[in-house]
Amino acid sequence: MYKKKYSSNQSLKDLNTFRMDVTAKKIIFIKTIQSLIHILQICKISQIPYIILGEGSNILFLKNYRGIIIINRIKGIKIIEKNNSWLIHVYSGEKWHDLVKYTLNVGILGLENLALIPGCIGSAAMQNIGAYGLEFKDICQYVDIISLNNNILSNKNNTIRINSNSCDFSYRNSIFKRQYHAESIIIAVGIKISKKWHPITCSALSNYIKSKYITAYKIFNIICKIRIKKLPDPKKIGNAGSFFKNPIISKKHAQQLISLYNLPNYPQINGSVKISGGWLIENCKYKNIQIGDAAIHKQNKLILINIKKATSQEVLQLAKKIYSHILKKFHIRLEPEVDFIGSKRKIKASDIFK
Structure with a gap:
């Protein structure tokens, strides 16, 4: 049902970008919704504390964790083509930057301004990530969650779809970071991208864009260069992005x-x-x-x-x-x-x- 990578009291240093050398009682990697529900059932019945992480990119561990760390590796990308838009269903364990690269590679333009933002799809929705004139809320159609009410003890898939208008997105915030954070888990998101592409530029990009013939690929490359130059690489220097x-x-x-x-x-x-x-x-x-x-x-x-x-x-x-x-x-x-x-x-x- 799930793949156990570590035994008790192993270091979380490589699983959080701040590289805090703390431990957890157990670390479990999950790849399916069914295995996630199975672990949640065990935690709920046995009253075991748990935290679900993707890339560990926006957290600071204050102490050793006395419960289970569940690493979300539920992946998959489904694309539906409409007359005027692309509808993309992405599971929450996918890395955000990998999605940006993938969509560009298949000719779907529109996510390039959000290049090189660390973390997974789940945290993108929770944080309402944004950069260079674009935020997640601008392209979000819906967010699928699993409700952690008592019904989780059954074997039913309690997935609930929340329309983007009900997500209460704001600057680096959402309903999932506030009242939902203790009672739900983001499973997937729906993204809608118009086929009619137009560049999103802002003052921070104006010094880098000299040509009027800008393309999505040029914007992607420019933003990657800017971020690499200005932001520390978590693999070399521990950090969680903007504190x-x-x-x-x-x-x-x-x-x-x-x-x-x-x-x-x-x-x-x-x-x-x-x-x-x-x-x-x-x-x-x-x-x-x-x-x-x-x-x-x-x-x-x-x-x-x-x-x-x-x-x-x-x-x-x-x-x-x-x-x-x-x-x-x-x-x-x-x-x-x-x-x-x-x-x-x-x-x-x-x-x-x-």
């Missing part, structure tokens, strides 16, 4: 800051303003701030890195120091983008950053 979100503040607050500082700002449709979190950290004028082996990435200040053997407590101390400095200087509360995992469950960021 903090770019804060979204009121227009009044933004105008006050803009009158004092020449800071990058991005007005939102609802009247609020997104502020560059990296700029805020940069302008606290830290001098190579580092706690143990936890440090701020030199090129992208929103990213905290594990230089070699950082502990989760060193990363947290560094994050809290940044948080308190930004709050004191700019009166902005930075919101973590990563999920925090304790010994038995996820820990709310509000319980850590008080």
Whole structure:
């Protein structure tokens, strides 16, 4: 039913991109929905804590995990061609970047702006990933989940389809990251891409796109080069991508800051303003701030890195120091983008950053 790769108390270091050297009681790789349900039944009956991971790209383990880590490797891509669009059904264990490459290779254009974003399809929906003018919500048609209510104890496939309009997508957030995170598991997503391709460009790409004859493949290659240059490779330097979100503040607050500082700002449709979190950290004028082996990435200040053997407590101390400095200087509360995992469950960021 499932494939067990590790025995008890084995390291999770290679299964989280922050490369925290913590352990779990058991690590299980699953490849089918049926094997997933089987493991969930065991956990529910025996009251065993569990966490489901894909690539472990947006988490920080705070302690050794006293339960089962389930690694989602449920894969598969199904494509239906319509008159004006492509409908793509993707299982949640597929890597996001692999999907972007695959669609380009078969002539389906439209995902190129989201190239090289780490993680699997499940986390793409949960986080509402986005970059260079495109977000997951813009191409999402539906999300399929398994409900973890008492019916999971039966052998039925309790898959529920949630229309994208009901996913409550927002900046790096969704209904799956909030009220659904403890009672559902993302199994697959539906993506709709128009056959009529047009380039999505933004100010961050304008310096790189010189020719008016741009193609999806050129955008893909440009974005890959930018990300490789500016973002640390988790295989070489442990990190979870942006540790903090770019804060979204009121227009009044933004105008006050803009009158004092020449800071990058991005007005939102609802009247609020997104502020560059990296700029805020940069302008606290830290001098190579580092706690143990936890440090701020030199090129992208929103990213905290594990230089070699950082502990989760060193990363947290560094994050809290940044948080308190930004709050004191700019009166902005930075919101973590990563999920925090304790010994038995996820820990709310509000319980850590008080």
